[in-house]
Amino acid sequence: MTQLPSYYKFWHKLGHYSLKFGAWSVLFFLILPILVIIPLSFNAEPFFSFTRGMVTLDPDSYSLRWYNNIVTNDNWLLAVKNSFIIGIFSTIIATILGTLAAVGLSSQYMPFKRVIMLIILSPMIVPLIIVAAGMFFFYTKFNLAGSFAGLVIAHSALGIPFVIITITATLSGFDRTLYFAGLSSGASPVRSFVDIVVPIIRPGVISGAMFAFITSFDEVVVVLFLAGPGQRTIPRQMFSGLREQINPTILAVATLLIAISVIFLVTLEVLRQRSNRLRGLEGHN
DSSP states (O other): OOOOOTTOOHHHHHHHHHHHHHHHHHHHHHHHHHHHHHHHTTBSSSOSSOOHHHHTTOGGGBOSHHHHHHHHOHHHHHHHHHHHHHHHHHHHHHHHHHHHHHHHHTSTTOTTHHHHHHHHTHHHHSOHHHHHHHHHHHHHTTTOTTSHHHHHHHHHHHHHHHHHHHHHHHHTTOOHHHHHHHHHTTOOHHHHIIIIIHHHHHHHHHHHHHHHHHHHHHOOHHHHHHOOGGGOOHHHHHHHHHHHOOOTHHHHHHHHHHHHHHHHHHHHHHHHHHHHHHTTOGGGO
16 A cells, blocks of 8 residues: 655645545446446346346356357357457568567657658547548459458558557667667677567567557457458457347457456556566666
8 A cells, every 4th residue: 555655734635535536436437337248248138238137146047158159150250260360460460560660760860750650650540430431442442342451451550550659668768779789799780680679679569469469359440341241350240240139149259358358458567567677667666
């Protein structure tokens, strides 16, 4: 528990605890709708509400039937497979291109860095439906709409900004004299980059790759514009399920996505702490 400074008066303490209470209240307000999904996904009845048996904790009112439906329904299996295929390939492309772009933009000799950074980060700034519409009209000229290649390229473009941001933050504490020391020792630029720079930025690269994967995995607007019948992903299948046939299978999938997100967040926090240790910032936390 954080010890308040001894010079804090009554109003200081009141402000401190009021701010803490307000922050926890906002967090609870944001998290509660997500937490409600989890028990509803175990509902034995095909309803999106708590039944009397669930409220009274009747074991017969809970079931894994909706989770079982994920692995037995061909549409859901196709969506899961497509999401992983598109997510993995787009993450690889976004990570490679984003890493190269971040290293280049971090150089002091790079001209027009602000303009280039603004252009690269534009997919995060411009409303996604505008990006999706622009991609659709552009991809139709190259017959990429309705193909896996088109979706992979589109998701890569959406993931690159996240990779650049995380790696740029990692490079902000990088001592470039280490790189030049490697060059002065006779190592080639590529060898110096691989042996000196890569180990230091590795946590940022992994974090950026995870953000890119989650961005691809959760994306629905671009998929609605570009995907054909054979490229259904999990978000699109959930969207279609809400319109065509509502059942708690959607809640079961949402619960699994929440679990995956929690795992990713924990991993990102571990990587952040490791990155701080590598940069010698552990003592400042």
